[in-house]
Amino acid sequence: MLDVHELTEKVKRKVLELGFARVGVTTPDPIDGYEDELCRRHGYGIWNVGDPDSKLRLAARPSQKIPEVKSVISLVRAVGNIDYPPRLLEHLGRIYLSRAYLPPDDTLEGKRVLLFEEYLASLGIRSLYDHTNMQLVDRAIAARAGLITYGRNNFAYADDLGSFIVLVTIPVDAELECEVHEPRRVCPQDCHICIDACPTRAMGDDGALDPTRCVLYSNFSPAECKDPAVTALIGQRIHGCDACQVACPRNARALAAGKAADPYLDWLAERFSLEDMLFCDGDYYESCLRPVMFNYIRDIDIFRQNAAIAMGNSGDVSYLPALRRAADEGSDEVRRFARVAIEQLE
Numbered sequence: 001m002l003d004v005h006e007l008t009e010k011v012k013r014k015v016l017e018l019g020f021a022r023v024g025v026t027t028p029d030p031i032d033g034y035e036d037e038l039c040r041r042h043g044y045g046i047w048n049v050g051d052p053d054s055k056l057r058l059a060a061r062p063s064q065k066i067p068e069v070k071s072v073i074s075l076v077r078a079v080g081n082i083d084y085p086p087r088l089l090e091h092l093g094r095i096y097l098s099r100a101y102l103p104p105d106d107t108l109e110g111k112r113v114l115l116f117e118e119y120l121a122s123l124g125i126r127s128l129y130d131h132t133n134m135q136l137v138d139r140a141i142a143a144r145a146g147l148i149t150y151g152r153n154n155f156a157y158a159d160d161l162g163s164f165i166v167l168v169t170i171p172v173d174a175e176l177e178c179e180v181h182e183p184r185r186v187c188p189q190d191c192h193i194c195i196d197a198c199p200t201r202a203m204g205d206d207g208a209l210d211p212t213r214c215v216l217y218s219n220f221s222p223a224e225c226k227d228p229a230v231t232a233l234i235g236q237r238i239h240g241c242d243a244c245q246v247a248c249p250r251n252a253r254a255l256a257a258g259k260a261a262d263p264y265l266d267w268l269a270e271r272f273s274l275e276d277m278l279f280c281d282g283d284y285y286e287s288c289l290r291p292v293m294f295n296y297i298r299d300i301d302i303f304r305q306n307a308a309i310a311m312g313n314s315g316d317v318s319y320l321p322a323l324r325r326a327a328d329e330g331s332d333e334v335r336r337f338a339r340v341a342i343e344q345l346e
């Protein structure tokens with residue numbers, strides 16, 4: 001029979017063997033200060049945070065949300081070491097190109113998590129992880145487990161890996177050896193580079209994010225929730241944005257480090273085009289969009305709308321014929337965005 005220390009060590013070793021870069025274990029106690037911070041910030045009302053039992057607030061109280069939980073395992077997957085084709089980076093954030101954030105079970109990254117859960121089961125430990133929904137607050141849990149420090153841009157940084165990491169939080173029903181660390185932000189006092197780099201001015205002077213101004217929110221929102229003041233500033237981005245990370249000096253080492261090619265991304269870079277996305281059909285969605293944008297958008301028409309917005313922001317008049325066709329043939333929303341884009345370009 002293994003003692004708690006031996007069991008924890010076995011679990012941690014397996015995590016590294018499965019290709020994760022860091023692992024830590026912490027308690028399931030509520031995250032101090034998280035809910036106050038959420039309610040203080042502007043824009044989080046879209047997630048109904050005034051309600052104490054709203055999803056985001058409950059996610060900071062593991063033991064209340066998941067009564068059987070006894071420990072929480074925090075995993076860090078490094079995604080900065082991939083050679084992302086620049087053509088794709090113009091349009092998508094690294095986290096989505098990496099396919100590692102909340103990966104479906106039938107993907108390689110999804111299998112990595114499943115293999116870990118199988119291993120836990122072989123040790124008699126039950127994983128209480130939710131494979132499809134936001135369950136717990138990943139950054140705050142990783143901070144308490146001692147794996148990350150914060151940046152003023154809100155990001156979690158794992159020393160030399162920088163902020164190009166995906167966090168996976170696995171609550172379990174077993175007592176493991178837990179660590180509890182104080183959250184820290186280690187930015188230079190007067191550094192503002194990330195805040196100034198944000199194309200949509202989504203962060204206040206102290207870095208507090210207004211999610212409704214963050215590029216990703218605009219990208220995944222349906223037409224009626226897309227704010228024209230934000231869409232005009234998002235440039236070519238159709239799914240996420242890395243501007244506040246790329247500008248950060250704390251990421252300089254991670255950005256300069258060696259990278260490995262990802263053949264699927266190289267294949268995709270040759271096929272990806274805003275024009276195909278504007279007239280996207282089921283085949284194009286399955287082969288080129290869903291594999292890197294499975295997280296949020298279920299309605300293919302939102303991709304078409306995003307393509308029209310990006311074309312309008314591009315300043316490239318060669319998009320005009322495609323936009324004119326979309327203004328005739330598209331759904332009501334695509335027509336509307338196509339007409340705005342035509343006006344911008346003309």
Ligand code: B12
Binds near residue numbers: 095137168
């Ligand atoms: C809701 C959500 C969003 C929303 C709101 C984002 C936000 N920052 O709140 C939207 C849709 C806008 C979004 C956008 C993005 N997201 Co998001 N998102 C989430 C989600 C589901 C919850 C985040 C949350 O709790 N927000 C509420 C705020 C209050 O909490 P917080 O962001 O963690 O901020 C804390 C710190 O800022 C901290 N803090 C800062 N400084 C200091 C200093 C001290 C001393 C202390 C104590 C605390 C502290 O205080 C806050 C409370 O703890 C998580 C996944 C998860 N399950 O946790 C992913 C997650 C945060 N997203 C992620 C990513 C990558 C993104 C995008 C980059 C995607 C993209 N490429 O466009 C952007 C980045 C925006 C940004 N600057 O943060 C990653 C971040 C990885 C990392 N290295 O940090 C996460 C962790 C997903 C994952 N599992 O990897 N996201």
Ligand code: SF4
Binds near residue numbers: 198199200203243245
């Ligand atoms: S992810 Fe982009 S839009 Fe969001 S806060 Fe950072 S720079 Fe701004």
Ligand code: SF4
Binds near residue numbers: 247
């Ligand atoms: S740019 Fe400066 S303030 Fe922003 S996260 Fe990086 S070090 Fe911190």
